[in-house]
Amino acid sequence: MAAEIKIRVNEQVHSVSAAPDTPLLYVLSNDLQLQGPRFGCGLAQCGSCSVLVDGAEMRSCVIPVSAVVGKSVTTLEGLPAWYAKQKKLAKAPALHPVQQAFIDEQAVQCGYCFNGMIIQAAELLSKTPRPTEAQIRSAMNGHLCRCGAYPRVIKAIKRAARITSGVLHAANDEAKAEVAR
Amino acid sequence: MSTAKATPSPFFPRREFLKAGGALVIGFSSAGLLGDALFAQDASKVARGAAAGPPDPKQIDTWLAIHADNTATVYIGYVELGQGSTTSLLQISAEELDLDMSQVSTLRLDTNLTPNQGGTYSSSSIARGSPAIRTAAAEARQALLQMASKKLEAPVENLTVSKGVVSAMGPGGSTLRSVTYGELVGDKLFNLAFTGTAPVKPVSEYKLVGKRPVRNDIPEKVSGKYVYLQHLRLPGMLHARIVRPRGQTAYGSGAKVATLDESSIAHIPSARVLRKGDFIGVVAEREWDAVRAARDLKITWDIPAVLPTSESVYDVMRAEKTRDRVVLQRGDVDAAVTAAAHVASGHYRAPYQAHAPFGPNGALADVTPDSALVICSTQDVYATRNTIAGIIGLPPQKVRVQYYEGSGTYGHSCYDDVAQAAAILSQLAGKPVRLQFMRWDEHGWDPYGPAHVGEVRAAANADGKIVAYQYDGWHHNWSAVETSAQLALGTPAAEWQDGAAQMVNPSDCGGMYDIPNVRLVNHHVPGMNYLRAAWLRSPLDLSFSFASEQTIDDLARQAGIDAYAFRKRNITSDRWMGVLDAVAQASKWTPRPPASKLSNAKVVTGRGIGLGTHLTSYGGAVVEIEVNKETGKVAVKRMYGAIDAGLAVNPAFIENQISGQLVQTASRMLLEEVKFNKTNVTSLDWNTYPILRFEECPEVTPIVVQRLDQKSTGAGEEVMAAAAGAIGNAFFDATGVHMREFPLTPDRVLAALRRG
Numbered sequence: 055m056a057a058e059i060k061i062r063v064n065e066q067v068h069s070v071s072a073a074p075d076t077p078l079l080y081v082l083s084n085d086l087q088l089q090g091p092r093f094g095c096g097l098a099q100c101g102s103c104s105v106l107v108d109g110a111e112m113r114s115c116v117i118p119v120s121a122v123v124g125k126s127v128t129t130l131e132g133l134p135a136w137y138a139k140q141k142k143l144a145k146a147p148a149l150h151p152v153q154q155a156f157i158d159e160q161a162v163q164c165g166y167c168f169n170g171m172i173i174q175a176a177e178l179l180s181k182t183p184r185p186t187e188a189q190i191r192s193a194m195n196g197h198l199c200r201c202g203a204y205p206r207v208i209k210a211i212k213r214a215a216r217i218t219s220g221v222l223h224a225a226n227d228e229a230k231a232e233v234a235r
Numbered sequence: 236m237s238t239a240k241a242t243p244s245p246f247f248p249r250r251e252f253l254k255a256g257g258a259l260v261i262g263f264s265s266a267g268l269l270g271d272a273l274f275a276q277d278a279s280k281v282a283r284g285a286a287a288g289p290p291d292p293k294q295i296d297t298w299l300a301i302h303a304d305n306t307a308t309v310y311i312g313y314v315e316l317g318q319g320s321t322t323s324l325l326q327i328s329a330e331e332l333d334l335d336m337s338q339v340s341t342l343r344l345d346t347n348l349t350p351n352q353g354g355t356y357s358s359s360s361i362a363r364g365s366p367a368i369r370t371a372a373a374e375a376r377q378a379l380l381q382m383a384s385k386k387l388e389a390p391v392e393n394l395t396v397s398k399g400v401v402s403a404m405g406p407g408g409s410t411l412r413s414v415t416y417g418e419l420v421g422d423k424l425f426n427l428a429f430t431g432t433a434p435v436k437p438v439s440e441y442k443l444v445g446k447r448p449v450r451n452d453i454p455e456k457v458s459g460k461y462v463y464l465q466h467l468r469l470p471g472m473l474h475a476r477i478v479r480p481r482g483q484t485a486y487g488s489g490a491k492v493a494t495l496d497e498s499s500i501a502h503i504p505s506a507r508v509l510r511k512g513d514f515i516g517v518v519a520e521r522e523w524d525a526v527r528a529a530r531d532l533k534i535t536w537d538i539p540a541v542l543p544t545s546e547s548v549y550d551v552m553r554a555e556k557t558r559d560r561v562v563l564q565r566g567d568v569d570a571a572v573t574a575a576a577h578v579a580s581g582h583y584r585a586p587y588q589a590h591a592p593f594g595p596n597g598a599l600a601d602v603t604p605d606s607a608l609v610i611c612s613t614q615d616v617y618a619t620r621n622t623i624a625g626i627i628g629l630p631p632q633k634v635r636v637q638y639y640e641g642s643g644t645y646g647h648s649c650y651d652d653v654a655q656a657a658a659i660l661s662q663l664a665g666k667p668v669r670l671q672f673m674r675w676d677e678h679g680w681d682p683y684g685p686a687h688v689g690e691v692r693a694a695a696n697a698d699g700k701i702v703a704y705q706y707d708g709w710h711h712n713w714s715a716v717e718t719s720a721q722l723a724l725g726t727p728a729a730e731w732q733d734g735a736a737q738m739v740n741p742s743d744c745g746g747m748y749d750i751p752n753v754r755l756v757n758h759h760v761p762g763m764n765y766l767r768a769a770w771l772r773s774p775l776d777l778s779f780s781f782a783s784e785q786t787i788d789d790l791a792r793q794a795g796i797d798a799y800a801f802r803k804r805n806i807t808s809d810r811w812m813g814v815l816d817a818v819a820q821a822s823k824w825t826p827r828p829p830a831s832k833l834s835n836a837k838v839v840t841g842r843g844i845g846l847g848t849h850l851t852s853y854g855g856a857v858v859e860i861e862v863n864k865e866t867g868k869v870a871v872k873r874m875y876g877a878i879d880a881g882l883a884v885n886p887a888f889i890e891n892q893i894s895g896q897l898v899q900t901a902s903r904m905l906l907e908e909v910k911f912n913k914t915n916v917t918s919l920d921w922n923t924y925p926i927l928r929f930e931e932c933p934e935v936t937p938i939v940v941q942r943l944d945q946k947s948t949g950a951g952e953e954v955m956a957a958a959a960g961a962i963g964n965a966f967f968d969a970t971g972v973h974m975r976e977f978p979l980t981p982d983r984v985l986a987a988l989r990r991g
Binding site: 055056072073075076077080083084088089090092093094095096097099100102129130131149153156157160162163164165166167168169172190191192194195197198199200201202203204205206207208 | 316317318449450452453454456457459460461462463465466468504521522591592593594595640641642643645671673674887891892894896897898899902920921922926927928929930932934935
């Protein structure tokens with residue numbers, strides 16, 4: 055039966071009325087009207103619904119909403135602010151550097167899987183600022199892409215890593231140069 | 236650039252119900268470039284959506300509108316599937332109109348708004364879509380110049396256009412007076428017949444076509460602002476799920492409800508069972524309650540045990556009494572084979588494979604006694620409208636179908652099935668519904684790419700010229716009736732009539748080579764005791780090329796000629812030669828002895844080359860693989876793929892498409908196979924139907940062979956066949972053994988190595 059449940063999502067506390075075993079995804083999609091996490095399999099196999107729970111990537115399609123009470127949930131929408139907090143920036147950027155890198159590399163095909171890709175990559179870079187390609191592939195291996203965008207995703211994560219670790223400041227300039235080419 | 240004034244609310248993002256002329260009209264507004272701008276604010280724009288389409292293709296207004304702010308909306312009859320073709324068609328429009336990319340936008344497909352250009356099939360958006368859009372834009376520009384000529388009191392030949400600003404030029408190139416398109420037309424209709432007679436720009440003057448403007452949907456897609464079908468909600472709607480056996484049954488048999496206990500979900504708030512014939516669904520106010528109700532409902536089914544099983548399907552198909560059709564007959568194959576120096580042959584097998592969109596299909600429907608709205612991810616809004624009208628008993632003109640992008644679909648997945656199901660459920664519920672297929676619905680009830688048996692025989696003379704080629708292919712046709720209609724109405728299963736794409740394909744089967752004696756025979760297996768089928772990206776082409784290109788390599792080996800050189804010797808088409816040379820050069824192909832002769836290691840590497848396509852365009856590929864002879868594990872390490880698709884409107888998009896095709900081909904050749912027993916499909920999710928992952932992903936090198944002087948043709952699926960053939964050839968190079976069947980799973984590989 056439905057219960058009043060308080061959850062913290064993207065630094066805001068929301069009170070929702072839901073059965074405690076409701077998977078978090080359905081609360082995020084229907085009650086909080088968020089578009090980042092999205093239904094892919096409902097089985098924690100694909101990564102479509104990924105969110106960060108206290109900074110760790112988790113599959114919202116199988117976590118009961120009651121399990122995140124007292125924790126901090128971050129969705130794709132809250133990723134720039136989460137990054138700003140992590141990096142102690144005064145103001146959140148418009149996009150997390152991983153998001154920007156996905157644009158710069160034109161990595162997207164249908165883009166449906168990119169919620170999980172970006173969430174997982176953001177988690178990876180928060181823990182391993184300069185991952186090797188093998189580390190990227192290993193960290194991302196639980197995220198599927200049916201369009202076959204993996205090669206560009208790997209490139210985009212490498213680019214984002216250069217930016218977040220301070221190696222590459224002029225990301226946009228580089229992107230513009232590449233587009234012009 | 237969108238002219239929308241309203242900011243969408245995040246949730247019911249863009250819905251404004253208006254009554255106009257008695258028809259249900261939805262006004263949209265969106266900030267997105269691919270968004271559905273324009274209607275709510277302006278009466279003339281609302282009027283556009285008031286009547287059921289298709290709009291008259293002989294009117295300029297059907298194809299584009301010029302707005303007061305000097306932007307244009309182009310009405311396109313092809314859907315965006317993440318391939319970028321919408322942006323490409325906008326490039327073409329902007330080119331002819333002399334606008335820049337920020338001044339053009341389009342709308343999602345809608346049977347009240349967008350023209351009927353047929354379905355988005357066979358990678359034909361540019362090939363079939365661009366002529367009308369290009370000439371309509373050119374004709375609109377011509378009309379605009381005539382208006383400007385009057386307004387500026389200057390002859391047309393003294394006018395120039397840049398970014399929608401028309402200027403009258405004076406002596407010495409000075410600008411005398413200017414007027415914008417927006418000032419000339421400003422949201423009013425052209426009311427002009429579309430004659431198709433205006434001259435289009437010569438290629439030499441292109442400023443946008445052939446360039447690489449970026450896709451305009453990506454920023455919204457990575458930020459979470461992009462509205463996929465799965466995000467949509469309707470006011471007052473119920474959440475719905477279907478209830479079917481887990482895993483589809485034989486197409487001709489369907490499934491019959493044996494027992495149903497509706498009280499089994501009485502404990503779930505607001506949940507109820509909806510039934511029409513053997514079509515069962517559940518609805519509830521909250522989504523999780525609908526999911527739980529579908530899960531907990533006590534139901535049993537009568538299912539006949541008539542499927543051949545995924546292991547036996549090839550032998551069963553091969554033994555069927557088939558309807559045979561000679562697709563191509565030239566010369567005398569038997570005589571040429573008898574006289575030839577080298578003869579190669581083989582029996583090859585390819586499995587059912589699933590579309591398996593990453594996000595399962597969904598649809599929203601609001602069916603009332605006298606009208607219906609259905610929002611779904613169909614690739615053909617008008618065809619879907621007609622079918623749904625028949626199912627719910629309304630005239631097509633009373634049904635409005637709108638397209639929203641879901642996740643990539645790679646052909647005909649469950650998007651029609653889910654749309655029909657949503658309409659049936661809304662009609663039964665008397666309320667709007669949102670139906671989301673679960674993962675097992677999508678995987679389990681997909682109309683798969685059909686299984687195939689191919690038998691090839693080819694011969695070459697002592698000079699290494701191919702003299703004879705025969706291909707016999709066994710498969711059943713695509714399914715013409717969706718499961719929802721079958722279960723709800725008892726509509727008998729039926730197959731498509733013979734057509735081009737589900738026949739043995741001459742373009743893959745020897746068509747790239749100059750061969751005097753050819754015989755291609757299609758053996759149509761009756762499909763009722765098999766699985767549902769439809770076109771899966773590059774339909775059957777991977778199967779054809781896997782068989783055919785290995786046979787070509789066999790001949791090359793017998794003739795003692797390098798595989799690349801052998802192909803060059805047998806090709807005269809400069810288009811095929813172009814893609815072949817492109818991949819050979821990119822991969823630094825040089826003749827060498829077979830890898831299997833070079834190494835006895837446990838893990839061996841091999842390379843292969845292949846050609847193939849779908850219906851148009853030209854594809855070439857080189858693949859490098861690694862085979863672990865102890866474990867049977869195959870890894871694709873590197874793939875080079877080239878497509879010649881004529882004039883490449885946006886080479887960057889085609890490169891992205893090639894990359895995706897190569898990776899998806901590696902997935903399909905190494906891993907993908909739909910498994911089924913005598914009653915049901917058992918491949919129901921990503922564990923039972925694995926696809927390629929990051930750690931297995933090859934390096935890819937996409938190559939676009941630009942042909943400015945040729946018509947644009949398809950680029951969304953035309954290198955997959957070549958890559959499939961190249962993978963087969965790479966395996967033989969590495970091991971000296973043929974793989975006659977894919978996917979190249981460890982079990983199959985070990986069995987093949989044992990056979991030798």
